[in-house]
Amino acid sequence: MSTAADKPVLPGSLNANRSLARWIRINDDGTVAVRVGKVEIGQGILTALAQIAADELDVELHQVRIVTANTESNPNEGMTSGSRSVEESGEALRYVCAEVRALFMQAAARALAASIEKLQVSEGVFHVDGKRTSYWDLAAEVDLVREASAQVPPKQAADLTIVGRYAQRIDLPAKIFGEPAYIQDMALPGLAHGRIVRPPNYAAKLLSLDDAGVRALPGVIAVVRDGDFLGVVAEREEQAIKAAAVLAQACRWDAPRQLPHEAQIYDYLTSRPVETAVISDKKDEKAKARTHTTLEATYRKPYIAHASIGPSCAIARYDGERYELWSHSQGIYPLRGDMVKCLRVPADRIVVHHADGSGCYGHNGADDVALDAALLARAVSPRPVRVQWMRADESGWEPFGPAMVMKLKASTDAQGNIVDWTHETWSNPHSNRSGRGPGSTLIAAPHMADPVPVSPPIDSPLPAGASHRNAIPLYEFPNQKVARHLIMDTPLRISALRALGGFANVFAIESMLDELAIACGADPVEFRLRHLKDARARAVIERVAQMADWKSGEKGDGTRGRGIGFCKYKNLGSYCAVIAEVVLEQELRVVKAWAAVDIGRVVNPNGAINQIEGGVLQATSWTLKEAVRFDDNFVTSLGWDTYPILTFAEAPRVEVQLIDRPSETSKGAGEGAQGPTGAAIVNALHNAVGVRVRELPLTRERIMAAMA
Amino acid sequence: MPERFELDVNGKVCAVEAEPDTPLLYILRNDLDLKGARYGCGTGQCGACTVLMDGKDIQSCDTPLWAVAGKSITTVEGIGTRAQPHPLQQAFLDEQAAQCGYCITGILMASKALLDRNPEPSDRDIDQALERHLCRCGSHNRIRRAIHRAAQAMGGKR
Ligand code: FES
Ligand code: FES
Numbered sequence: 001m002s003t004a005a006d007k008p009v010l011p012g013s014l015n016a017n018r019s020l021a022r023w024i025r026i027n028d029d030g031t032v033a034v035r036v037g038k039v040e041i042g043q044g045i046l047t048a049l050a051q052i053a054a055d056e057l058d059v060e061l062h063q064v065r066i067v068t069a070n071t072e073s074n075p076n077e078g079m080t081s082g083s084r085s086v087e088e089s090g091e092a093l094r095y096v097c098a099e100v101r102a103l104f105m106q107a108a109a110r111a112l113a114a115s116i117e118k119l120q121v122s123e124g125v126f127h128v129d130g131k132r133t134s135y136w137d138l139a140a141e142v143d144l145v146r147e148a149s150a151q152v153p154p155k156q157a158a159d160l161t162i163v164g165r166y167a168q169r170i171d172l173p174a175k176i177f178g179e180p181a182y183i184q185d186m187a188l189p190g191l192a193h194g195r196i197v198r199p200p201n202y203a204a205k206l207l208s209l210d211d212a213g214v215r216a217l218p219g220v221i222a223v224v225r226d227g228d229f230l231g232v233v234a235e236r237e238e239q240a241i242k243a244a245a246v247l248a249q250a251c252r253w254d255a256p257r258q259l260p261h262e263a264q265i266y267d268y269l270t271s272r273p274v275e276t277a278v279i280s281d282k283k284d285e286k287a288k289a290r291t292h293t294t295l296e297a298t299y300r301k302p303y304i305a306h307a308s309i310g311p312s313c314a315i316a317r318y319d320g321e322r323y324e325l326w327s328h329s330q331g332i333y334p335l336r337g338d339m340v341k342c343l344r345v346p347a348d349r350i351v352v353h354h355a356d357g358s359g360c361y362g363h364n365g366a367d368d369v370a371l372d373a374a375l376l377a378r379a380v381s382p383r384p385v386r387v388q389w390m391r392a393d394e395s396g397w398e399p400f401g402p403a404m405v406m407k408l409k410a411s412t413d414a415q416g417n418i419v420d421w422t423h424e425t426w427s428n429p430h431s432n433r434s435g436r437g438p439g440s441t442l443i444a445a446p447h448m449a450d451p452v453p454v455s456p457p458i459d460s461p462l463p464a465g466a467s468h469r470n471a472i473p474l475y476e477f478p479n480q481k482v483a484r485h486l487i488m489d490t491p492l493r494i495s496a497l498r499a500l501g502g503f504a505n506v507f508a509i510e511s512m513l514d515e516l517a518i519a520c521g522a523d524p525v526e527f528r529l530r531h532l533k534d535a536r537a538r539a540v541i542e543r544v545a546q547m548a549d550w551k552s553g554e555k556g557d558g559t560r561g562r563g564i565g566f567c568k569y570k571n572l573g574s575y576c577a578v579i580a581e582v583v584l585e586q587e588l589r590v591v592k593a594w595a596a597v598d599i600g601r602v603v604n605p606n607g608a609i610n611q612i613e614g615g616v617l618q619a620t621s622w623t624l625k626e627a628v629r630f631d632d633n634f635v636t637s638l639g640w641d642t643y644p645i646l647t648f649a650e651a652p653r654v655e656v657q658l659i660d661r662p663s664e665t666s667k668g669a670g671e672g673a674q675g676p677t678g679a680a681i682v683n684a685l686h687n688a689v690g691v692r693v694r695e696l697p698l699t700r701e702r703i704m705a706a707m708a
Numbered sequence: 709m710p711e712r713f714e715l716d717v718n719g720k721v722c723a724v725e726a727e728p729d730t731p732l733l734y735i736l737r738n739d740l741d742l743k744g745a746r747y748g749c750g751t752g753q754c755g756a757c758t759v760l761m762d763g764k765d766i767q768s769c770d771t772p773l774w775a776v777a778g779k780s781i782t783t784v785e786g787i788g789t790r791a792q793p794h795p796l797q798q799a800f801l802d803e804q805a806a807q808c809g810y811c812i813t814g815i816l817m818a819s820k821a822l823l824d825r826n827p828e829p830s831d832r833d834i835d836q837a838l839e840r841h842l843c844r845c846g847s848h849n850r851i852r853r854a855i856h857r858a859a860q861a862m863g864g865k866r
Contacts, residue, residue, distance in 0.1 A: 176809065236726070651835075
């Protein structure tokens, strides 16, 4: 017996899920079941994975049935995050499907008494000289319960016929026809409705509760209290909502006001104890000696909310022994890990099924509400309970993308070459996800009477990084020092938001680059190219300049202007360059954005463009409008009136071009546009009106203050 | 106290029993099993719950049950099906005008009300009609294109 450690490393998620049968099953209805551990969060991943599988198996896309992730049958692929799904799940599927196809080819050759070389395959049918058989005819003969070898090479780029072509998203019809498509829509027999009553702030403790009035309300099945965790279960949804509102009034809390004030947040964060790491250090004294002009600046980015349109939701059922959960979590296995600790039952007594939710853009309340639902379901066993958070629950309690401060200092020589570069980032860690650490990160875990300790947040290491994601510039500078100061004191609840620290770091780097270009009298496009060797990086910048018909040295007219931003996401993912055009009216408006993107081999071009358009628009919203509001007690931006996001009238036209590179590995498209878009807008504002705003969002007040 | 109401939803008369102040949204979703209208905010600020009342787009999350008695309600399920899609639904599919799709059914209903009163809307008209609709995924460009496409497809039919 060999141990896992001596086994060869297999591609992507195949390494940890090595049985072919874990991934593929030939259904008896003429379709092929493809089981994946990655989940749909509105990014179209299941369609892209179905395309990859169909292509390798030589079946049609409509013959593929993706089995929604669950902890009973599907592979464990950890989190669906970081734009890694095509790399991890897609790579695994390429090898799995190539091998499955080869096994069936052998069986078909035997069955048809033909040589493998002569066999043709299409739509899942193997044929030769008028004789035919199929995956379905041969299913009983080919045992897929075997370890993958990954020795059968997947198709060459030139042989792909489904990958790289337009494919309609397989999940969209249900969503557009209003069919029950989301976890929010699931109906189970006997379903009861739950709502949660959260404490008034993060530190509050329940002093007393007089719930007799709530229990007497129509439809109320149970008032559930477990320490400081409180909820209600009712027959009807509106009854649960009313009961929760009454229950909230029936509590007395000790709620110390402990938050730093919003206006002092950046000073507060930068004065906390930090763990400092120098992550890049390059020295060239000769180059440094050429220093001619030096600029220094501090950039700030506030807490930003995921702000899903549909508040988080979960359904739970407890039969006295086993929990069954439905969740829109990005990681059902890691979620189960936290559930084991909080519900205090072994993993084999918890099943988590994934069900689609509203777009999440990172770690929102999805995991938290699953524990809420489980605690309520335990109290009314065996009835299933559906909990959907109210808007204020989501807006107040979701973990936010951390506030960040970036201090940059850079010098150029007399010819306008950057000779020295220093970048320091202050930030909280960027992940509070489930499934890690000694305790749990779920909201209710420390509230329970027998609490589960809170696991500290983590900041994933480089090269992908988290708070330091994209802090090391891709540009080539002879002297360079990049440091990350990690602040473990987290006044607001935080976790992963699309692009993590990459958004703020790129905003800072690309702003400073623009400031330097202007100081040197250089064109910002040319200035970037001057410092970049990477050919693919240069190509997206050149392409976007061409798309936007960028004129070297172009100047804004006092209200209207354009700017550019660029990054290679995580320094190892997609390349993206964005040009934004803004006009300063009552508010700053982005009227148009162009994006050129290289994600290697493109699986679904329309899907990728959709993701990038969405990324550009969401980053526009972050940059122009968004900041989580709070006072010394708690979050105060509890609805769309206090946390406004981009409206239709404010949404710029977006033009996207992909530079397809069929022989390069596929990279995710979901996050690469965030940083470049923010930077392009800030730079466009300067180009338009000649002022530099270094703190987001670019509100009217902030712009006016800078202009004064 | 719960009361009995007769509602006209998608051309069918249905009887429901609930408190008169129950938001229409929960009646549609939980009593009539029409899940197309979705909860987003409950306060009329996001548009996810939009349906038509006598042809006008309203937010079902802040419309009480008593206010819809005697009116005719149309939900997304009432405008088209997979077999016979409404031109707007076809156009949203053709343009792949959604990412997570959570906002889309509400936007479809507001778009239907728009095209019913203005068969050839400009971008500006669209932006105005969708003023109260939020899309966090950033599908705005595709949604505009899809509405224009549907308007074209419907041209002359009205
Ligand atoms: S749920 Fe009705 S407007 Fe938001
Ligand atoms: S498509 Fe996700 S909110 Fe609009």
